[in-house]
Amino acid sequence: MQLADLKQVYFIGVGGIGMSAIARYFNSRGLKVSGYDKTETPLTRSLESEGITIHYGAANVALVPVSADDLLVVWTPAIPASFAELAKVQAGDYTLLKRSQVLGLISRGMDCVGIAGTHGKTTTTTITTHLMNVAGLEPSAFLGGIPRDFSSNYVHGTSDWVVVEADEYDRSFLQLDPAIAVVLSCDADHLDIYGDHANMLETGFRAYARKIREGGKLLIRYDLADHFTEIDHVTTITFGIGAGDYNAHNIRVEDGAFHFDLKEPDGHLITDIRTALPGRHNIENALAASAVTRIAGGSEAALKEGLATFKGIARRFETKLKTDKIVIIDDYAHHPTELTAAISAAKELYPDKTIRGVFQPHLFSRTQDFAAGFAQALDLLDEAILIPIYPAREEPIPGVTSRSIYGKMNSTNRRLLSDEQLLIATAELADGVLLLLGAGDIDALVPKIVAQHQNTLTHG
Missing domain, CATH: 3.40.50.720 (NAD(P)-binding Rossmann-like Domain)
Structure with a gap:
């Protein structure tokens, strides 16, 4: 073709x-x-x-x-x-x-940066594209979200660089032949495809690493490197918080934003990098994007400017309303690790506020596989609300509903609501942080919930 x-x-x-x-x-x-x-x-x-x-x-x-x-x-x-x-x-x-086959055809012959991971792909792909643009590298990009910096999920570049989200679902990322491959995380997920975590590592992520071009680079979170020791046709570079070849440390919150210092493989130190992205998981994402940009030839000044000016992505911890009393945040989290990251980020940014969360589970199979993990994450909330599962491509699984998660929670401050009941419940909130979490059609409820509170602000 x-x-x-x-x-x-x-x-x-x-x-x-x-x-x-x-x-x-x-x-x-x-x-x-x-x-x-x-x-x-x-x-x-x-x-x-x-x-x-x-x-x-x-x-x-x-x-x-x-x-x-x-x-x-x-x-x-x-x-x-x-x-x-x-x-x-x-x-x-x-x-x-x-779709994955077409993306492989498009990216073949270009200098492909493939960013993989069970969490953080969209954010890291988008930050990388923004940083490379600021650095004058002008990549094309295929993104898994709509960033405010580009207002489109496709970015038309003029160089041979192309940045793509390397999706592990259905082994889609095996269609790519990246020059630089990033692995952010490889937690158990998509077990309807892989069966178990060990098979996901071997036939998914390690198989992806083997697709890297001869002499290419594998950029991987330092604590995952042991899974990839047999990938010897590439240069393996690690990154992480407090460890790795690209090492973020001295992390602190100043004026509502995260700051950190970055130590590079040669010992060079880039100090006082600022990013408005919330949560320590986003420090890791920013670190991976920074490493790719530096490897591709971006300057230190471009890196600092790019991270300071990055505006974020729709539905990735996106603040939809912020007043003195109430904050409403929309987030795509649909895996226990992602829920934990979003809730932890809210707690760190708003330590004095009540943190409530609404979660719409995504897929019956994922709910069945990770009900206990979802319950543990939601227990971190001061109040949790569960709404019905978004099925996407799946038929129902007998006995698998949002109650599967609800029943495993330890928190006594939890509710099971319909979409209609949710709108009534959220309209009654007067203060605190409200997290709207999930990868399904919960995003259609977000503007209605925000409008309720904007109307209250306008009309009292």
Whole structure:
């Protein structure tokens, strides 16, 4: 498949964050881009405003373009195999590729920075892109979120550098051949794909490391390095808080922002780096992005300027409302480690406020696998509210509901609510920090919850 021969691309599931970035890539190159998605969203409306044709709701096989040599159809595993448009393409004479395969084709031949990890991929990919831009390296990028610095999940660069989110789900990252590969974390996840953690390490993350180009670089959190000792065709570089080749230390909070010093492999010290990103987990993300930027040739001054000016990403500890009494924060956390990080960051930034959290579990399988971990994380809250599971691509699993988590919690200050009950409960809050947590459609409730409190501020 030669991308240069294409004139039209059709996306089945165009509104996904990864799919839409690739749609924007092809659209920016003047190809005819169209597609399907289940529902209209702010992201799909943005795609339409850019000239991409989208239809919604039920499958409409009549709107699938006629098979042609210059047509590529791209699909995402989030689409069920029974979906009529996908079935038509699979049965016909079409070139059909997964999103991950297309990303592999696009990035091949470029200097690819692939950022992997069960947590932190989107934030680190976006910080890296921003830092490299500030450093004048002008990378292209395919991002898993909408950063405020770019207002798009696709960044068109002019150099050979391309920064991509290397996704472990469905082993998608094995389509990449990175020049620099980052591994931020490799906790157990996606066990519906891998079966167990050991298999995830071997057929997922270690297999990804083996895909690094000969003579490339593996940048890995220092406490994970022992899992990758047999990867000997690359240079392994570690990073971490208090340890590693790139070492962040002297971490402190000043004027509501984190500051730290960075010791580089040659002993050089970069002092008083400032980042407005919350939480120590984001120090690690910033550290990985800084290391990539320095390896790629970015200057010390660009690194400090870039981290100080980075504006953040939608749904990554995004402050939606902040008054003297109440703070509302929206976060994509959908794994126990991510929940713990978000809650801990809120406690560190707002030590004198009551920390409440609303959690929408994402996937029945993940809830089944990690109910105890979710319960332990949610027990860190002063008050926890659970709403129904967001199923995404899955059918229900008997006996697996949000109550599976609720029943394992030790906290007595916890509630199980419907979406409608949640809106009533949150409207009654007068103070404290409210965390809205989850990777499903909880984001559709966020503006309603914020509007309630803005209305109260306006009208008393």
